[in-house]
Amino acid sequence: MADSNSAVTGWDGVVKDWSSDKEAFHGVPWGKAMMWIFLLSDTFIFTTFLTGYMTVRMATTEPWPIPSEVFALTMFGESIPLILIAIMTFVLITSSGTMALAVNYGYRRDKTKTFWLMLATAVLGATFVGMQVFEWSKLISEGVRPWGNPMGAAQFGSAFFMITGFHGLHVSIGVIYLLTVAFKVKLGHYDKKGYEIVEITGLYWHFVDLVWVFIFAFFYLW
Amino acid sequence: MEHAQAHAADVEHQEHPLGVYFRIWVLLFILSGMSYAVDYYHFEGYLRWSLILIFMMLKAGFITAIFMHMWWERMALAAAILLPPLCLLVLIGIMAIEADWTFLMRDVWMGQDITQLPKPPAHMLEH
Numbered sequence: 001m002a003d004s005n006s007a008v009t010g011w012d013g014v015v016k017d018w019s020s021d022k023e024a025f026h027g028v029p030w031g032k033a034m035m036w037i038f039l040l041s042d043t044f045i046f047t048t049f050l051t052g053y054m055t056v057r058m059a060t061t062e063p064w065p066i067p068s069e070v071f072a073l074t075m076f077g078e079s080i081p082l083i084l085i086a087i088m089t090f091v092l093i094t095s096s097g098t099m100a101l102a103v104n105y106g107y108r109r110d111k112t113k114t115f116w117l118m119l120a121t122a123v124l125g126a127t128f129v130g131m132q133v134f135e136w137s138k139l140i141s142e143g144v145r146p147w148g149n150p151m152g153a154a155q156f157g158s159a160f161f162m163i164t165g166f167h168g169l170h171v172s173i174g175v176i177y178l179l180t181v182a183f184k185v186k187l188g189h190y191d192k193k194g195y196e197i198v199e200i201t202g203l204y205w206h207f208v209d210l211v212w213v214f215i216f217a218f219f220y221l222w
Numbered sequence: 223m224e225h226a227q228a229h230a231a232d233v234e235h236q237e238h239p240l241g242v243y244f245r246i247w248v249l250l251f252i253l254s255g256m257s258y259a260v261d262y263y264h265f266e267g268y269l270r271w272s273l274i275l276i277f278m279m280l281k282a283g284f285i286t287a288i289f290m291h292m293w294w295e296r297m298a299l300a301a302a303i304l305l306p307p308l309c310l311l312v313l314i315g316i317m318a319i320e321a322d323w324t325f326l327m328r329d330v331w332m333g334q335d336i337t338q339l340p341k342p343p344a345h346m347l348e349h
Contacts, residue, residue, distance in 0.1 A: 025299045036303045047310045051317050058321035061328045068261050086258045093254055097247040100289045107237045199236060199291070206289045210282055217278035221261050222271070 029196040032203065039207045042170075046211050049163050050218055056155035065151035067220045070144075071135070085220050088131050089212065095124035096209040099178075099202045106198035111185055114198060118182035121205060125175040132168045136161075160219070167215060170208050177201055236291040246288045253281050 008016045025033045057064055068081040075083065102117035139160070146161050148154040181201045184190065190197055257277040260270055287293040292300055 025296060025302075027296065028299055033299065036299065040303050040306060043307050044310065047307070047313070051310070051314050054314065055317045055321040055324075058318065059324035059328065061325065061332055082258065082261050086254075089254050089258070090251065093247070093250045096250070096285065096289055097243065100243040100247070101240065104237065104240060104243065107235050196235075203290055206285055210285050210290075213278055213281045213285065217257065217274050221257060221274045 029200075031196060031200050035200045035203050039203065042207065042211075046163075046166070046214070049166065050214060053155075053159040053163060053219065056159060057153070060153040060155055062153040064153050065149065065156045067222075070139070070151060071220065082220060084131060084135055085216065088128055088135075089216055091124050091128050091131070092209050092212050095121045095128070096206055098124065099205045103199045103202040106185070106195035109195065111188065114195070115182050115186040118178050118185065118198070118201075122175045122178040122182065125171050125178065125205075125208075129168055129171050129175070132164060132171075136164075163215060163219060167208070167211055170211070174205050174208050177204060236294060238291075238294070242288060246284050249284060250281055253277050253284075257281075 023030070071083075071085050072079050072081045073083050074080075098117050099121045102114050102121060105113040105117060143150045144157045144160070146158040149157050178201060181197055185195075185198065254277075257274060260273045260277070265273060286304075292304070
């Protein structure tokens with residue numbers, strides 16, 4: 001028997017073929033599989049950035065600025081090393097926790113709790129971006145530029161702005177994504193479809209936290 | 223319609239007791255605190271680097287396994303997502319060798335006045 005899809009050609013055929021009932025990952029909603037594949041590609045992007053950073057840091061003969069000092073803040077009359085970054089890390093981990101709970105309540109079909117937990121996640125995400133804006137403006141006012149800085153190796157600035165900028169962009173997009181899905185949950189758009197979408201959004205959000213784990217280790221602590 | 227229902231029943235939900243998430247959450251806080259402590263208490267050298275890497279891998283592992291549910295996913299999905307990034311280790315390896323070489327060349331040549339360097343032989347300048 002001829003496949004019913006073969007009658008459809010052109011772009012309609014492309015859509016038909018890709019959406020026909022064939023699956024490799026049994027029991028996994030297609031949206032989740034697609035999100036994982038996107039995150040895999042994003043893993044390659046971020047690893048390439050971090051590898052680039054490793055390469056320029058290893059190759060430079062100038063001293064690398066000491067992150068512990070560059071990112072220190074004076075609080076309560078004392079200079080505390082890396083404190084802003086530590087707070088940002090805790091904010092992001094907290095947001096990962098609220099997201100994990102949102103996914104759980106989504107599957108329990110508790111719309112109110114899911115909505116508020118996703119909203120809390122988005123607010124924490126926005127807080128993180130706000131702190132990053134503060135960090136960027138502080139560094140820029142101290143003369144750090146992508147092409148040079150007063151503290152040492154010029155490559156410090158380019159690696160810093162590139163890596164944290166791309167991560168910050170991911171967080172910002174994540175906040176918009178979270179808000180969109182949160183309000184759609186509240187409006188009951190997923191009552192028939194099911195709440196896999198909350199888990200898929202959660203995957204993206206946890207990934208943003210995951211990338212930060214590596215940035216924190218390699219850029220700020222190393 | 224019947225088919226759609228059968229399919230919906232196929233989809234496995236990642237529903238786990240809340241306690242699991244709370245425990246991992248607390249653990250992530252502790253691990254982050256410990257990696258911050260590495261910097262705060264000025265651990266240096268191999269001790270510093272190995273502690274940073276251990277805490278990093280533990281945090282990444284718990285986020286992927288528990289928060290992102292990879293632990294409970296089917297092997298086919300876990301393998302499709304987790305194995306390809308291993309190729310990146312090759313990239314990191316060759317770039318580290320390259321960077322070492324660049325550093326060596328800069329160390330040897332940089333800071334020298336190029337007008338004082340020995341001139342290349344005449345036959346090389348003809349081209």
